[in-house]
Amino acid sequence: MKVFISLDMEGISGLAEWEDVIPGRRHYEAGRRLLTQDVNAAIEGALEAGATEIIVNESHGPMNNLILEELHPQADVIRGFFKPLCMMQGIDSTCDAAFFIGYHGRAGTGEAVMNHTLSGLAIHRLILNGKEVGEAGLNAAVAGAFGVPVVLVTGDTQTAEEVQADIPGVFTVAVKAGITGLSSHAMHPVRARALIRQQAKESLLNRHLVQPLAQQADNTIEVEFTKTQFATAVSWMPGVELVDGRTVRFRSADITTMMPVLQAMLMITGQVNKMITG
Secondary structure (H helix, E strand, O other): OEEEEEEOOOOOOOOOOHHHOOOOOOOHHHHHHHHHHHHHHHHHHHHHOOOOEEEEEEOOOOOOOOOHHHOOOOEEEEOOOOOOOHHHOOOOOOOOEEEEEOOOOOOOOOOOOOOOOOOOOOEEEEEEOOEEOOHHHHHHHHHHHOOOOEEEEEEEHHHHHHHHHHOOOOEEEEEEEEOOOOOEEEOOHHHHHHHHHHHHHHHHHOHHHOOOOOOOOOEEEEEEEOOHHHHHHHOOOOOEEEEEOOEEEEEEOOHHHHHHHHHHHHHHHHHHHHHHHO
16 A cells, blocks of 8 residues: 655644745754654554555655655655656555645634745735635645545644535544744644654555545646736736736646646746745
């Protein structure tokens, strides 16, 4: 049994603010250790359920945050930001199930810890086929394109509620509850890891209860940016339509072809932001 794990960092046990998750900040090294331990708990649960192959895709920030020498040795790792499927790089039709570990709520989700969608700097809202989605909803749709169910998501309580609405039947672990978006009421990491391990095992043993998200013949994604300059620059990409001052639209028959386009959008907005801010 092959399991794909996409990890983020904002939803990891005990982490509450940007100082915990940005390289070079004062609590980042401690955050990396907590991240590695949560991922290990998920791997251990997967192995107990009979997993024989595990692929971990680093999906936070620069996408090279794990402490590799402390990661469970049964896992293979995909690292680095420059990859066409972004947070879902490595998934394919040979995977039996997917886990999203340490995920966060979409931009504007109540007091979800460090809520944003792909880029807090650049993206205000992401609309997939008429429905606003966060990273979990978007990535679950990508998994569905390969026929893979997302059976487990860990993060805060707001994220758990969000994914339960987006992914029917998904197993969740709420390791904390957001208070203001930059603070949380957190379960002790040791207890949180025990729950992650347990739910990882249970979700795999009961993976038949969670279906891959259904695919559409035609897909539309709309990105509402935080600045008009971002939308203008991105609209110069072939196939991307400027809808209004801050919003662009892209259509594709295959949702997986949208991911490299979104990745390119993020790179463009990063360059434009440098021009704006000097």
